[in-house]
Each structure stands twice: as C-alpha cells, then as structure tokens.
Amino acid sequence: MNLTIRGWPVLVIGGGAVGRRKAETVAAEGAAVLVVDPKPPPVPLPQGVRHSPEAFARRHLDGVRLAFACATPDVNAEVVAQAKARGVWVCSASDPAAGDFVLPSVARRGGLTFTVSTGGASPALAKRITAELLDQFDESYAEWVRTLGEVRATVLAAVPDSAVRRRLLEDFTDPRWLERIRTAGADVARAEMLGVVGSGEPAA
Numbered sequence: 001m002n003l004t005i006r007g008w009p010v011l012v013i014g015g016g017a018v019g020r021r022k023a024e025t026v027a028a029e030g031a032a033v034l035v036v037d038p039k040p041p042p043v044p045l046p047q048g049v050r051h052s053p054e055a056f057a058r059r060h061l062d063g064v065r066l067a068f069a070c071a072t073p074d075v076n077a078e079v080v081a082q083a084k085a086r087g088v089w090v091c092s093a094s095d096p097a098a099g100d101f102v103l104p105s106v107a108r109r110g111g112l113t114f115t116v117s118t119g120g121a122s123p124a125l126a127k128r129i130t131a132e133l134l135d136q137f138d139e140s141y142a143e144w145v146r147t148l149g150e151v152r153a154t155v156l157a158a159v160p161d162s163a164v165r166r167r168l169l170e171d172f173t174d175p176r177w178l179e180r181i182r183t184a185g186a187d188v189a190r191a192e193m194l195g196v197v198g199s200g201e202p203a204a
Contacts, residue, residue: 002113002115004029005026005030005031005065006029006030006031007030007031008026008031008032008065008066009032009034009063009064009065010023010031010032010033010064010065010066010068011033011034011036011060011061011064011066011067012033012035012036012068013035013036013037013056013060013067013069013070013071013076013079014035014036014068014069014075014093015035015036015037015039015040015041015042015045015051016037016041016042016070017042018070018093019041019068019070019071020035020041020043020045020046022068022070022093023035023045023046023049023068024045024046024049025103025106026066027046027048027049028046031066033046033048033049033050034049034050034052034060035049035051035052036051036052036055036056036060037052037053037071038053038054038055039053040053056071056075056078056079058082061082064083064088065088065089066088066091067079067083067088067089067090068090068091068093069090069091069092069099070093072094073094073095076095077092077098079092080092080095084100089101091103096120102117102119103117104116104117104126105123105126105127105129106130107131107133107134109134109137109139109141109142109145110141110142110145110146111142111145112141112142112145114130114134114137115130116129116130116133140178140181140182143181144177144181147181147186147189147190147193148172148173150190151172151190151193151194151197152169152172154194154197155168155169155197158197159197164200168196168197172193177189177193180192
C-alpha cells in the first residue's frame, strides 16, 4: 500500500540519525513533520521540518496521523503504546514488530517507484537492493512510464470498448516500445502509440 501523505501531520520522536532519515523521507512526500527531541539534532533537519526541544509527551500525538519512534527503546515503547491507544499508525525503530508498519527503501525512475523491505530486519540490505534496481532500470523507463500515462489517458477517452482498451494498454507495455523509446525517442514512440490507438487495435 502506497499512502499519499501530502499535508499529513507526522510526528518523529528522536532527532538522531534514524529519526532524521525518517523525517527526511516523509517530508519529501509533503508531510508536515515535527521532530521531538530534548537535544538539538546533530545534523540540520530538512527544510520545513520543525523541531521541538523537549521530551515526548502524550500531547505530541494530538492530531497526528503517523508517528515514528526513533529514540531509546524505553521511550519508543511508550510512543508505540500511546500511539496505538489513539489509533495513530506508528513505526518503532528499535522494535519493528511492535509497530504498525515499516518504511521500505525507496528508489525512483521518474514515475516508476521501487520499494524494498526486509520487514525491519536489515534496512541496509533493502537499501543495497534498491540501488541495484536503479542500475537495472535506466532513465528510458522513466520516459516509458511518462509516455504510457499520456497515452493511457487518450485510450480511456477515445476507445469505448473495454476489451480493446485492455489489449491496447497491455500491448504498450511490450518491451519493443521501450526499445523504440531508446532508439527513436519518447516523442516518436508516443506518436506511434497514438497511431495504434487511432487504428483501434494493436498490431498482430
């Protein structure tokens, strides 16, 4: 499940390296992030992320939709208990099984998103695998995804028959279209796809 968290109030308890990474990840998705830690963060927090220099208190969960417990195990256990009592989804850095979710490692090629999770067992391995995925899927995939999104809108608007729509959209995911983008460019491939849409059927 990929959540759209833009504008969501998100709480991060603990401003160390782990808490900063969590804050950075959700802030990049547009969340409104508050980091609570009595100590100043050792590294400046991402732009837009607020810091409250105090210990965790139950009131910090007021209005929060997601919480990350990234402090000591004792504090994390308290955050998890209080968050669950309020129905707030919570992630525990020290005890992943105690929380409601874990953050996967994420890599993107334009609109193509890869997420890899080890269930909290080894974030380092998940990060390594996402890096390997980026090596396997070059920028042409980003062009392909963007082109498919544009052509799909035309197919949905112009082709009334659902079976034909399905055949067209499945055909455009054939690897020959990726090669066409690589050799001729996305504009040419898009025009050729639209030509197929105009004919009403994919090539045999």
